Amino acid sequence: xxRPIKILVTKIGLDGHDRGARVVASAFREAGMEVIYxxxxxxxxxxxxxxxxxxxxxxxxxxxxxxxxxxxxxxNALVExxxxxxxxxxxxIIPKEDEEILLTAGVAKIFHPGESLDSIIESVERLMExxxxxx
Amino acid sequence: xxxxxxxxxxxxxxxxxxSKRDLARAITIVENxxxxxxxxxxxxxxxxxxxxxxxxxxxxxxxxxSLVDKIATSLQKKGKMVAVLAIDPSSPFSKGAILGDRIRxxxxxxxxxxxxxxxxxxxxxxxxxxxxxxxxxxxxxFGYDCIxxxxxxxxxxxxxxxxxxxxxxxxxxxxxxxxxxxQKAGIMEIADVFVVNKSDLPGADMTAKHIxxxxxxxxxxxxxxxxxxxxxxxxxNGIDNLVSNIEDRWQTINLTGERYEIxxxxxxxxxxxxxxxxxxxxxxxxxxxxxxxxxxxNEVKKKKINPEKAAENIFSRYFxxxxxxxxx
Numbered sequence: 092x093x094r095p096i097k098i099l100v101t102k103i104g105l106d107g108h109d110r111g112a113r114v115v116a117s118a119f120r121e122a123g124m125e126v127i128y129x130x131x132x133x134x135x136x137x138x139x140x141x142x143x144x145x146x147x148x149x150x151x152x153x154x155x156x157x158x159x160x161x162x163x164x165x166x167n168a169l170v171e172x173x174x175x176x177x178x179x180x181x182x183x184i185i186p187k188e189d190e191e192i193l194l195t196a197g198v199a200k201i202f203h204p205g206e207s208l209d210s211i212i213e214s215v216e217r218l219m220e221x222x223x224x225x226x
Numbered sequence: 227x228x229x230x231x232x233x234x235x236x237x238x239x240x241x242x243x244x245s246k247r248d249l250a251r252a253i254t255i256v257e258n259x260x261x262x263x264x265x266x267x268x269x270x271x272x273x274x275x276x277x278x279x280x281x282x283x284x285x286x287x288x289x290x291x292s293l294v295d296k297i298a299t300s301l302q303k304k305g306k307m308v309a310v311l312a313i314d315p316s317s318p319f320s321k322g323a324i325l326g327d328r329i330r331x332x333x334x335x336x337x338x339x340x341x342x343x344x345x346x347x348x349x350x351x352x353x354x355x356x357x358x359x360x361x362x363x364x365x366x367x368f369g370y371d372c373i374x375x376x377x378x379x380x381x382x383x384x385x386x387x388x389x390x391x392x393x394x395x396x397x398x399x400x401x402x403x404x405x406x407x408x409q410k411a412g413i414m415e416i417a418d419v420f421v422v423n424k425s426d427l428p429g430a431d432m433t434a435k436h437i438x439x440x441x442x443x444x445x446x447x448x449x450x451x452x453x454x455x456x457x458x459x460x461x462x463n464g465i466d467n468l469v470s471n472i473e474d475r476w477q478t479i480n481l482t483g484e485r486y487e488i489x490x491x492x493x494x495x496x497x498x499x500x501x502x503x504x505x506x507x508x509x510x511x512x513x514x515x516x517x518x519x520x521x522x523x524n525e526v527k528k529k530k531i532n533p534e535k536a537a538e539n540i541f542s543r544y545f546x547x548x549x550x551x552x553x554x
Contacts, residue, residue, distance in 0.1 A: 094258040095321060095346070120322035125346045128326045137335055141328065144341055146250040173247065 096124040096219050098149040099142055102131035103165065104158025111183060112153035118208040119151075119215070135161065139168045142177055148219060154183040163196035170197075178218050182211070234262050238269045241368050246341060249368050253343055256360040267360045270367030275489075277366040278476045281387035282376045283416075284397030289423040291330035292459035293397060293468075294376050298340050299333040300469045301372050309341040309370040310334065311361055313377045316346045323347070327376065341370070355386050356503060359496060362390060388416040389495040392488055393475050395419045398437065400429035417452055419471055425456040425463060513544055 100116040102109055109131045116126045127145050129137075142150055150169075152162060159181055169175050181193060182202035190201055200214055232255070240248035252270075256263050282290050282297075291312065298308045312327035325344035334340045345357065358375065365373050377387055388394050396417040420441065422434045434454055441452045453471055457464035479485040513519055522536045531539075 095323075095348075097254075116324060120317060120324050121320045123320045123322045125316070125323045125325060127328065127344055128324050130329045130332070136338070140335075140338055141342075143247055144250050144343055146254045 096149065096215065097127070097145065097147045098124050098151055098215065099127045099129070099138070099145065099147045100151045100153070101127075101129045101133050101138055101141070102153050102158070103133050103135060103138060104154070104156070104161055105132065106154070106156035106158050107131045108155050109153070111155065112151075115151065115153065115182060115208070115211065118212060122212045122216075124215075135165050135168050138165055139172050139174065142169070142174055143172060147177060148222065149215060150177055150179045151215075152179065152181050154181060154185065156184070159183070159185050159189060159193060162193055162198060166196040166198070176222075178222065180215065180218070182206070232260075232262065234265050234269070237266065241270065241364070242273065244369060249341065249364060250343070252364050253361050256364060257345065257357050259356075263360070267363050271363050274363050274366035277362075277370050277373045278393065278472075279362060279366075279373050279375065279391045280472060281391030281394045282374060282397060283378075283387050283394065284421075285399075285402065286378055288397045288399040288402075289459050290376050290378075290397050291327040293421065293423055293457065294327075294374050295331040295333050296457075296459050296462060296465045297469060297472070298331075298372075298374055299337060300465055301472075302337055302340055304469075304473075306371040307339070307369060308372045308374065309343070309365045309368070310374045310376065311343050311345060311358065311365070313345045313347055313358070313375070315378060316348045318349055321348070341365070355499060358386075359390065359499070385416065389492060392479060392485065393418045393472060395421055395472075397421045397423050398433060399424045400427050400433040402433075418475060419468070420452055420454040421468060422454065422456050423459055426458040426461050430456060513540060518543075 096119075098119055100112050100119065102112055112128075112131070116128050119126045127141065127147060129141065133141075138150065138152075141147075152159070152165070154162070162179070162181060166179065169177065169179070175197070178199040179197065180200045180202065181198050183204075185193065185201050185203065193201060199218055202211055202214075237248050237252055241252060252266055254260075255266060280297075282294055284290055294310055294312070298310055302308045310331075312325070312331075314323055314325045314327060316323040323346035325346060327344055328335065328342065331342060334342055343361070345361070348357075362373060362375070375387060375391060394416050396419070398420070400422065420437050422430055422437065424430060425434075434456055438454045441454055445451055455464060455468050455471060457468055459465070479488065518540070522531070522540060525531045526533050526536055
């Protein structure tokens, strides 16, 4: 990888618990990535316009209080804006029974509590490798 | 899954018709110096030259991002097309960066019309400046009326911003006391507008008074009148005044011909820097790896030859035979 991975770390919906997002964002930085970090409570259209303007490789959404259920809406909005080349990953409290909804909507990877930071970083790097091969 | 095909001509024509997606992708290409990036910049360079480029610099914590947020929104409300380039430092250890300026830019975010791009400094020598120059060209070529560039004011970048912007705004905040004293020398020459932000905090008037005194002394010497303005980005005080100062300055430098002089300096700076980068690149690729280089380093180490003399030998060998320079 000759350039840093550019990743958006954000939260959508009404939940403001952003400690997890902060920890993960710092870990991404320590792994040499360029992290666009926003305040929580972003609207779907904010995430879309940030992703477009910043041209990020990956969108990482942290969800701890059922905001993950609006992620399919985000996925649709990304497709509409022709931004579906960006990988979306989700981390936080995602009930097992909802996983299918997110994966069908196009989410690339879901991380649950207890996942180590190293393995999250490794997954992100692997996602980027795959994307690079497809170019 | 869409594969990103890079057709430069197509991309340029899309940027001309103001596709933000293409602008964003073009910036990525330029930032990473991907293949064909010089073609891309060249094609847009001829279209550029219409934007009012505004640099905003100052110590960390003075409220630059919040201020940029308010300036950008205010200019946009007056019918201007506005782009923002926010530069944050990369970690010298991990090379990573947290680009958090958007946290303070909530007003800008509500308006889909303002284009905001975060840029990590990446710490390579000359690399940042090169990216910033080229990104300005892209934004200018796109057709933005105003381009706001926010940088952490630390030494070199402060001076660089002056060489890229028509208007340089230096932001200070009350309570930094001695720091202002220390920065005085560097900061005096570059500011076209001084802003004392956080005017709602105690001590703001005193800070403004100190700066006014410095500005006054300076104005006697170089006949440059630098306004000192009080703002509070959070309370939205003084923003209108600041924005009309910015607009007045643009009008004035256009009328007096100062803009021509500024852009002449910009052109000189850009060409000088570009040439310097070429030479550094040539050194990196052709000289540093040569056996002669290693031999010279050893001789310098053993005190057999003084480094300046050695450099002279290397220079006359590489640069004159290549026709890149002439030995006097």
